[in-house]
Amino acid sequence: MIVARNLTKAYGDALVVRDVSLDIPRGGVTSIIGPNGAGKSTLLSLLSRLLPATAGSVLVDELDVATAPSDVLARRLSILRQDNHIAARLTVRDLVAFGRFPHSRGRPTEDDQRRIDDAIRYLGLEAFSDRFLDEMSGGQRQRAFVAMVLCQDTDYVLMDEPLNNLDMRHAAGMMKLIRRIANEFNKAFVLVLHDINFASIYSDHIVAMREGALIRQGPPAEILQSDVLREIFEIDIPVREIDGQRLGLFYF
């Protein structure tokens, strides 16, 4: 269980995240939605110790992220950020292998090798495993980063826009994969998503943010309501039910 209490992040006078309290249970998919600049990515960084909070606390399975040793946390919680620029020249396999670092400290065992192969296969990257990252398309690179994070094999996986750069086929495939891993291995995924319909179909729980504050949370059926969406995004989004899924038609 990730327990965040009264999380606040301020840059000078600007409050980017204000007083957010949130529980994320083990197992399941939680999506964070909200307009640009709502503080979604910052919240993810606070939960994962990449940024120190101005006030408030985060406990991951009782471990305080501000004080717990980084390597202990790295075996429980992984994070994929949005902008992944790497100065080094790495192949897909090199990158994915880094996911095992918290477990093997850079000396991969046979078990690690098997997990690396598995992660590469899950993301459909077998054909590219010896390609350099800078020779691949944005979508392929994004999948390589996701493979690395999955390879880390943590109970909690935080991803900032995992569908970045992915085409329709790979975006849907990615969400299915996340759903499957969450179910089969009882892992918790926290995703920042821009497409409310992916959030609606694949999450157990949706958290909505605006201007740094958590304004709504609940199961998809509660959030995918025209009046709730208007409160979050300040636009009118008709919601239709298709094949038992609630979809927001935000295209017009």
Add this chain to the structure above:
Amino acid sequence: MPTLRDAIRQRPVALLVALAVLGLLASLAFMTVGARGPWSFVLPFRGMKLAAMALVAYAIAVSTILFQTVTANRILTPSIMGLDTLYVLIQTSLVFLIGSGAAVALSPSTLFLTQVAAMIGFSGLLYMWLFSGRAQSLHLVVLIGLILGVLFRSLSNLMQRIMAPNEFAILQDRLFANFNTIDTDVLAVAALSVLAVSAYGWRKIRTFDVLLLGRDPAIALGVDYKATVSQILIVVAVLVSVSTALVGPTTFFGLLVASLAYRMTGSERHAFLLPVAALIAILLLVGGQLVLERVFAFDTALSIIIEFAGGIAFIFLILRGVSR
């Protein structure tokens, strides 16, 4: 289509062995070619020079690559960021403030260690804030480094001009001990310092690989980022002190060696990259000195040749690298 680089990627040891053999040959040639006079004089005399060169080459190569790892950048080097001019400034201020009498009373190795300590302190203060921020503009960092370098050099020049000529002569003597005049004590202390930081580095070498991913991924993978970066900056400060104490500032040599190492290995593993870079540096320095002494008969300075090649490499990297 397997290229030479792919072959090297698969057989890294072969490259290491090849470089080591070439380095040994160069050293052997350096020790023996054109020897006139008794071996009992030639061997210790040249051996000392060779040891100093190897030490300097190693220090420059390793400090450059580690610095580039910490800054996640292939253009910055400790020298471009003004670290070695900082060393000169510290040394000059020391003589300027306490006077050459007191400075001479200190043994060269005490002096050296004092300077290393001061370097660690100052470079820590200066460069920690520069690199602790997120999303820094590379151009800004390079610019600040170049300006700091000029500032340190100008301050040293100012102090050197207003100090008494005697003091200046003594300082000069200490500042640029070139390969032909090396203090045995300093060489020993320098070698020990290098050994100490290398022992630390070897234990952490796999963590350095993770730092290549950048700050956030490194933290996500459980690296204590702040502590590791500070430790690396200390290692770099020690290595730069060693190389500067022995030969003075070399702006572009590190850059030349590091980029050659990246190109030759095509690898990002420090356990492989660092030895290759060190061997390339030794080969260039010993080979260069050999050519200088035997072909040009000491007519020109080795640093001029090396800086010329390194400067061209720098421009090449700027033109090519920033667009990536």
